Amino acid sequence: MNDDQTSGLEFLEEPSDFQISRRDFFKVAGSGIFVLFTLGDTLLAQQRQGSRLPTDFNAFLKIGEDGRVSCYVGKIEMGQGIVTSLPQMLADELDVSVDSVDIVMGDTDLCPWDMGTFGSLSTRSFGPSLRAAGAEARQVLLELGSEQMKIAVDNLATEDGFVVDKTNKEHRVSYAQLAKGKKIERHASGKVALKKPAEFKIMSASLTRRDAQEKVTGNAKYTGDIRLPGMLYAKVLRPPAHGAKFIDVDVSEAKKMKDVQVVREGDFVAVLHKYPDVAEEALSKIKAKFDQPTSVLDDKNIFDHLVKVAPAGRSVSTNGDLKAGESAAKIIVEESYFNAYVAHSAIEPHAAIANIEGGKATVWVSTQNPFTCKEEIAKELGFPSQNVRVITPYVGGGFGGKTTNLQALDAARLAKITGKPVQVAYTRKEEFFFDSFRPAAVVKIKSGVTDKGKISLWDYGVYFAGERGAQHFYDIPNANTTAYNSSWVGASGSHPFATGPWRAPGNNTNSFARESQIDIMAAKVGIDPLEFRLQNLGDKRMIRVLKASAEKFGWKPGKAPSGRGRGIACGIDAGTYVASIAEVKVDKGTGNVQVKRVVCAQDMGVVINPEGATIQMEGCIMMGLGYTLTEQVHFKGGDILEANFDTYQIPRFSWLPKIETVILDNKELDPQGGGEPAIVTMGGAVANAIYDAVGIRMHHLPMTPERILEEMKES
C-alpha cells in the first residue's frame, strides 16, 4: 500500500527489462511456502501481456522464514475496507493472528495481474480464491509438520501459527520453523476444504480497520501526498468545453514567472513549478483561444436525444406473451423515468506522479485499475509495458470514477518531456470536467395488473443506463426486458462527454424505475405497497429481506398515499438482496425533502466482516440520498456547468437520517457483494415515500425542491 512499506520482494525493485519467469521468480523470492492462485473467470491472457510476474496466477501468498504471511494482490484500498477484510480471511483459514498477515496491494511490479477493483467483487469473487490459497497453505504446513513431528496429519491441528499434536498441545512446531530453508510452490487446487462458517474465529468477528490509525493521524499517504526530490507540479491547459477545438495560445506571461517551466506540444500546454499553487497561478496567466463546440445538447433536451439516437435493443429476458398479459390486466400503467448525469465526486481528486529513470517509468496513481493504467501509460510513452510500474497508494474514494486515468497520462507525458518527476493533480473543476459521469438514462415501462392485484404484464425498456438491475424479480407471467445501449458507455453520438460506471452502475436507475412502477400499480389497485410486492413475489430471499425491513421499521399496512411519508423499495445487486424503507417529510412550501429514517435489510450470503458490511450499507444509504435528491450535472453545449460543491450538492451531515441496518444471516451462500447493493433502493424508496407523503409521483431523479414544487402545482 504505502510506498515505504517493505514488500519482502525487494528483488523486484531491481531494474529489469524482462519478464520474470516462474523459475526466476522462485529463485529470487526467498525461502518459504508459496501458494499461487487464480480467478478462473478473469484469465484473460491477452490482457496480461507485459506483466513482470508469471501470468498464470492472480495473486499469491508467502509464508516466510519469520512465520509472517505476506499476500500480494492487485486490488486497491479506496475505503471499502479490503485492506482489513482480505487479511482477515487469510488469517482465519491459516490459523494465524491477523497481525501476522501483511498485504501488498495495487503495485503492478509486486502483485500479479488483476482486472481492477470494482463491482463489489473483491470479497465475493476474490475472497473464495484467497481463502482457498490459505487453506492450501495450511494443508502444506500440516504435511510438513507431520514429517517433522512423525505424527500423522489426522492427528495434527493448527493453532495460532503452530502445527500442534492434538493429543499433546505442548508438542508443536511453528510455521516459521516449517518454512525455514524451504522453497515450496503450491497452487490453490480448490480441493482443500475451506472452513465452515461455524469454525470462523476472525472472519465473522468485527475488527477495527487496519488503516484507521494512519488515516486519523494524517500519516496515510495518498497519491498527491507523495513528493519526490526535484518533483514539479504541473497544471495542464484544458478546453473550456467538451468538443471545443484548440486554436491558439499565448504563454508569454506565464513564461515570465520565476522558475516556471512552460511545455507546449501542439495543443498540449502545461506549466510546471515546484509548488502547485504557483503552477496554478502560471496557468491563469495563459491566454488560450478555443472555438465553440457545436453540440446543442443540454441537461433538458438530453433525454429526447438519447431515446432518438438509441441503438437497437438487446433482449435481456422475455417470457410469456405480452398481448395475453395486456388482456388479462384490469389496469395498464405506462410511465417513463429519467435520471440526470451524476458525478463521482470522491473527495480526493484524481492525482498521479510519474518518474522516468533509465527508460523505466514509475507512476503513482489514484486508480481503481492499476494494471489497465499501466498499459495506458506504456502506450502513451511508447514504452514496452514491462518498463512501466504503477503503484497505488491509498485511494481517497473511487465509486467507479477512478477507472479512468487521464491524469496519469498527463503526468507520464510531462515527466518524459521535462526529464523530472511530475505530479498532476486535478482541481475540483477538472475533476468535474473529466469525470466519467453516471449516464443520463431513460426507462419506459408498460405494465398491467389484474383485478386480483397480480401483475400480468411487464414490458420494460432501459435506455443508456445499462443492464445491471434491469431484470425484474417478480412473478410475472408475461414479461419482456430490453436494454437500448446496454453499457454505461454510450454509442457514438449519444453522450456529449465521457460516461462510466458509478457505484452499482445501472442499478440505481433500473431499481428507481421498477420500484416506482410497482408502487404506482399497488396504489391503483389500492393495496399496501409491501403486501402488493409480497403477493407478486416467489423469490424467497426477496420475501425474507422485505419482511425483515418491514419488521425492523414497524411497517403498518395501508394504501398509499397515506400521508405518513413511508416508501419501500427492493432490489438485487452483486448477488445481494436488499430492501429499504424510507420515511420522509416533505415541506410543501419549499419543496424540500428531509429523509428522517431509513431501514435497510440485506442478505449478502456469508458475512466476512459484519462491521465492515454495516459501514458499507450506511455509506450506500448516505451516498444514495445524493443521486436521489440533489445531484445532477448541468451542462450546455459541452460546457460542464458544475465546477465545485456549491452548485453540485452532495449529502452532508444535516441530511443524516436515522439509519437502521439488518444483515440477515445466510451462511449457506458464499459471500456476495457489499459495497454497492444498499444504494440501489434509495431512489425508489424515497420516491415512494414522497408519494405516500403528499401524493405526487416523481419521474425524474434527482427529486429537487424545484421538481417537487412543480409536480405539486400540476397535481
Next chain:
Amino acid sequence: MEESAMTETIQFTLNGKPMKLTVDSDRMLLWVLRTDLELTGTKYGCGESLCGACTVVVDNIAVRSCQTPVKHIQGREVVTIEGLMKEGKLHPLQRAFMDHDALQCGYCTPGMIMNAYSVLRNHPKPSAADIIEGMNDNLCRCGAHNRIVQAIQMAAKEVEGGF
C-alpha cells in the same frame, strides 16, 4: 523574470512549536503546509472552502487552509492533524474515530477531526444537533456521517473539562 513582491517572514506557532518562514505571504496556507513544511495530512478537496478537507485550527477556530493566505497566520497558533498526538498518544478524537470506524477512504478524515476539534473547543458539551451544525460544511463522500457524529459525541465526553 520578476521576483514576487510579497515575500516576507511569517512567524507563528505550528503544532506547539515556533515556526519562521520566508515565503510569498499571499500563498495559501494549505500549499505551504503540504509542500514547504511537508505536512501532507491536510488535504486539498475543492480549493474554495466548500468541502473542509483542508481544515486546520488557528487560535482554536477551524479555518479552511485552502483560502487562508499565510500572512493571516502571522503571530498565531496553528494546529494541523499532525499536531494532535501528544507524547505519542492519540487525541481522544482520533481514538474515537478509530473506535467508531468513522472513516472509510479517510481522505476527508483529517479535516473532519480538525473541524470537530474546533467544534468541541467551542461547545464543550455539544448536543447531536450542535455537532451536525458544526460539521455541516465538511463533506464526506463515503457516507461515514453517522459514525463521525457518534465518534465526536464520545470524544466530547472524554475531553469534557479540557483538552
